[in-house]
Amino acid sequence: xxxxxxxxxxxxxxxxxxxxxxxxxxxxxxxxxxxxxxxxxxxxxxxxxxxxxxxxxxxxxxxxxxxxxxxxxxxxxxxxxxxxxxxxxxxxxxxxxxxxxxxxxxxxxxxxxxxxxxxxxxxxxxxxxxxxxxxxxxxxxxxxxxxxxxxxxxxxxxxxxxxxxxxxxxxxxxxxxxxxxxxxxxxxxxxxxxxxxxxxxxxxxxxxxxxxxxxxxxxxxxxxxxxxxxxxxxxxxxxxxxxxxxxxxxxxxxxxxxxxxxxxxxxxxxxxxxxxxxxxxxxxxxxxxxxxxxxxxxxxxxxxxxxxxxxxxxxxxxxxxxxxxxxxxxxxxxxxxxxxxxxxxxxxxxxxxxxxxxxxxxxxxxxxxxxxxxxxxxxxxxxxxxx
Amino acid sequence: xxxxxxxxxxxxxxxxxxxxxxxxxxxxxxxxxxxxxxxxxxxxxxxxxxxxxxxxxxxxxxxxxxxxxxxxxxxxxxxxxxxxxxxxxxxxxxxxxxxxxxxxxxxxxxxxxxxxxxxxxxxxxxxxxxxxxxxxxxxxxxxxxxxxxxxxxxxxxxxxxxxxxxxxxxxxxxxxxxxxxxxxxxxxxxxxxxxxxxxxxxxxxxxxxxxxxxxxxxxxxxxxxxxxxxxxxxxxxxxxxxxxxxxxxxxxxxxxxxxxxxxxxxxxxxxxxxxxxxxxxxxxxxxxxxxxxxxxxxxxxxxxxxxxxxxxxxxxxxxxxxxxxxxxxxxxxxxxxxxxxxxxxxxxxxxxxxxxxxxxxxxxxxxxxxxxxxxxxxxxxxxxxxx
Numbered sequence: 001x002x003x004x005x006x007x008x009x010x011x012x013x014x015x016x017x018x019x020x021x022x023x024x025x026x027x028x029x030x031x032x033x034x035x036x037x038x039x040x041x042x043x044x045x046x047x048x049x050x051x052x053x054x055x056x057x058x059x060x061x062x063x064x065x066x067x068x069x070x071x072x073x074x075x076x077x078x079x080x081x082x083x084x085x086x087x088x089x090x091x092x093x094x095x096x097x098x099x100x101x102x103x104x105x106x107x108x109x110x111x112x113x114x115x116x117x118x119x120x121x122x123x124x125x126x127x128x129x130x131x132x133x134x135x136x137x138x139x140x141x142x143x144x145x146x147x148x149x150x151x152x153x154x155x156x157x158x159x160x161x162x163x164x165x166x167x168x169x170x171x172x173x174x175x176x177x178x179x180x181x182x183x184x185x186x187x188x189x190x191x192x193x194x195x196x197x198x199x200x201x202x203x204x205x206x207x208x209x210x211x212x213x214x215x216x217x218x219x220x221x222x223x224x225x226x227x228x229x230x231x232x233x234x235x236x237x238x239x240x241x242x243x244x245x246x247x248x249x250x251x252x253x254x255x256x257x258x259x260x261x262x263x264x265x266x267x268x269x270x271x272x273x274x275x276x277x278x279x280x281x282x283x284x285x286x287x288x289x290x291x292x293x294x295x296x297x298x299x300x301x302x303x304x305x306x307x308x309x310x311x312x313x314x315x316x317x318x319x320x321x322x323x324x325x326x327x328x329x330x331x332x333x334x335x336x337x338x339x340x341x342x343x344x345x346x347x348x349x350x351x352x353x354x355x356x357x358x359x360x361x362x363x364x365x366x367x368x369x370x371x372x373x374x375x376x377x378x379x380x381x382x383x384x385x386x387x
Numbered sequence: 388x389x390x391x392x393x394x395x396x397x398x399x400x401x402x403x404x405x406x407x408x409x410x411x412x413x414x415x416x417x418x419x420x421x422x423x424x425x426x427x428x429x430x431x432x433x434x435x436x437x438x439x440x441x442x443x444x445x446x447x448x449x450x451x452x453x454x455x456x457x458x459x460x461x462x463x464x465x466x467x468x469x470x471x472x473x474x475x476x477x478x479x480x481x482x483x484x485x486x487x488x489x490x491x492x493x494x495x496x497x498x499x500x501x502x503x504x505x506x507x508x509x510x511x512x513x514x515x516x517x518x519x520x521x522x523x524x525x526x527x528x529x530x531x532x533x534x535x536x537x538x539x540x541x542x543x544x545x546x547x548x549x550x551x552x553x554x555x556x557x558x559x560x561x562x563x564x565x566x567x568x569x570x571x572x573x574x575x576x577x578x579x580x581x582x583x584x585x586x587x588x589x590x591x592x593x594x595x596x597x598x599x600x601x602x603x604x605x606x607x608x609x610x611x612x613x614x615x616x617x618x619x620x621x622x623x624x625x626x627x628x629x630x631x632x633x634x635x636x637x638x639x640x641x642x643x644x645x646x647x648x649x650x651x652x653x654x655x656x657x658x659x660x661x662x663x664x665x666x667x668x669x670x671x672x673x674x675x676x677x678x679x680x681x682x683x684x685x686x687x688x689x690x691x692x693x694x695x696x697x698x699x700x701x702x703x704x705x706x707x708x709x710x711x712x713x714x715x716x717x718x719x720x721x722x723x724x725x726x727x728x729x730x731x732x733x734x735x736x737x738x739x740x741x742x743x744x745x746x747x748x749x750x751x752x753x754x755x756x757x758x759x760x761x762x763x764x765x766x767x768x769x770x771x772x773x774x
Contacts, residue, residue, distance in 0.1 A: 024573060060520045061469060064469070064763075068630035077628035082467040093464075093466075100490070101489075120652075133446055133447045205400060217649040241464035243451065243456070244461055246452040377451060
């Protein structure tokens with residue numbers, strides 16, 4: 001594969017956007033990314049769109065055609081990619097492989113989910129289709145329930161506390177205050193989390209990421225082309241993807257996601273870096289316990305110490321390894337198909353030094369970690385500032 | 388991109404398979420393809436699964452994880468690709484790009500749809516989500532209705548007759564009689580079609596492809612690797628994909644699919660062949676008019692003469708350019724996400740000389756043409772016998 005770089009990124013406001021349609025959301029993110037890249041739309045060779053479940057959320061499949069048409073990009077190839085909440089990360093990866101193969105020089109990776117146009121119960125039910133319907137959901141498991149099982153086991157094995165989980169939410173909300181695209185630009189305290197209504201204990205309302213509308217877009221080019229188009233290319237140093245059993249009961253561990261470990265191993269190897277080399281990361285904090293497990297599985301800390309290092313501020317902006325500077329899924333919001341691309345938007349802005357009050361000083365190498373379901377899919381990307 | 392070949396194919400029985408689950412269907416096709424290729428499952432590097440709407444048909448997204456798990460292929464990357472009824476063809480294309488990029492040497496392209504576990508009305512509604520929900524379906528258009536509009540216009544512009552459309556169904560049912568996997572292994576007559584119940588005139592029941600359960604699988608390898616693994620590799624000579632407006636009213640023509648024309652142009656160019664060089668083709672006959680338009684758009688005959696050449700037997704086995712020797716979507720069945728892969732299964736069997744009573748003598752080059760929706764997506768592959 002030839003080298004690939006990100007040349008432009010765009011993000012919409014994340015939130016309950018009842019006055020904006022699916023099409024409008026996607027066009028807004030796309031137009032921002034094209035403007036940000038400085039290219040002309042005519043230069044785009046192909047498009048990949050990450051989306052988990054437009055069929056259930058807005059009763060529309062075949063969105064790849066709608067997006068290409070509304071973006072004025074017909075007749076370029078346009079393909080939807082789905083892997084539950086990892087759909088965005090997978091779309092990015094397909095775009096990287098496309099450019100890497102030499103098939104096209106400039107390719108769009110987009111992600112979108114319009115989730116709030118249905119009743120909350122319908123949205124939660126649709127999200128549960130990321131878990132095993134026959135062996136988990138039909139017998140009563142909810143999606144928060146699956147992560148609650150992981151949290152309980154993590155508490156049992158490693159002594160992780162509910163306060164440590166709350167510290168994840170507190171940090172991510174604090175970061176979100178500096179992100180104008182974030183759904184929740186408000187600080188919360190550990191006490192707020194502890195007193196929030198129970199969802200499935202030990203997870204409480206403020207341990208859970210919200211239901212969100214949003215879209216994100218990144219434009220990729222061959223590294224060679226990128227150097228001609230921009231002074232601030234961000235190189236894709238590594239990509240790793242892995243699968244695991246969709247059901248928790250089929251896994252060897254409840255406190256690690258093997259898919260994360262395997263995807264990270266591949267991405268680190270391809271990039272030629274170690275966990276210590278990463279300056280900042282966006283990780284998949286769909287629930288607070290998920291961030292704790294992620295920073296362990298990505299080897300930013302020892303197994304079992306994710307809660308402790310979070311509580312000690314090591315993952316805060318200014319800490320040893322800032323995590324979810326954007327606000328993460330918890331603070332920024334989690335439009336499931338868009339999340340994997342939105343993570344990369346943040347990493348690119350950080351590596352370019354354009355993250356404003358969220359800026360991590362001297363950031364050179366960033367990592368994005370996107371999970372599908374309760375860990376049936378994981379995808380990890382390592383990005384590097386291209387000088 | 389490096390050269391890519393198909394080294395193994397597998398197909399399930401197509402039909403109303405109420406005693407077989409989604410997982411079992413996929414495993415059956417996969418096991419057959421692996422056995423057919425002679426490789427060990429451990430050699431597989433990645434998997435792409437084409438599926439239109441498991442979310443609506445079996446209320447399960449994230450099937451990529453389920454398929455990898457049940458196939459015993461965890462932790463390889465597994466990704467679902469969707470483009471309505473073109474999902475299978477798009478999955479094949481992503482697998483080709485993956486191998487072509489050099490990322491993996493052996494990659495699975497699979498397709499599946501389990502459509503009959505819901506009421507017929509639910510299935511028809513789910514299929515309509517391949518069309519524009521806001522601008523077509525909400526105002527009363529059904530999916531057969533959209534193709535009926537194209538048929539009416541084709542009749543008006545070119546004098547195409549209902550009997551000529553019926554001739555497509557008659558030919559494809561005849562071919563399906565020699566395909567043990569086909570849903571309808573029975574001959575029908577033009578009179579049967581003409582007297583079948585109206586769906587949306589001029590389309591009658593026997594002008595329409597059925598609702599089908601089924602799965603298909605193809606295993607791809609780099610051409611270099613393929614030569615070591617098999618004596619009968621089939622080379623992927625060309626791949627082309629294109630998008631168009633999802634809505635009929637946004638198109639310049641009702642009698643051509645511009646996406647087909649554009650995808651074919653790219654595939655022919657990449658393969659270095661002309662339409663005259665193609666020995667046989669599987670085309671997307673979701674309705675009889677669709678096959679007539681396809682053979683025109685693929686330039687197997689002049690525009691407007693698709694009906695005439697079909698009636699004259701030019702597309703029959705033994706004719707000038709045999710089309711849908713498998714029985715096509717009409718006779719073999721149309722499990723939407725599986726169709727694009729199933730087409731390639733047929734082409735591979737033909738190019739290997741393994742098609743039994745359906746065999747096209749001396750077939751060297753074959754084409755597969757897969758359409759999403761009413762033409763919002765099209766993907767064309769040219770395959771060549773590798774000697």
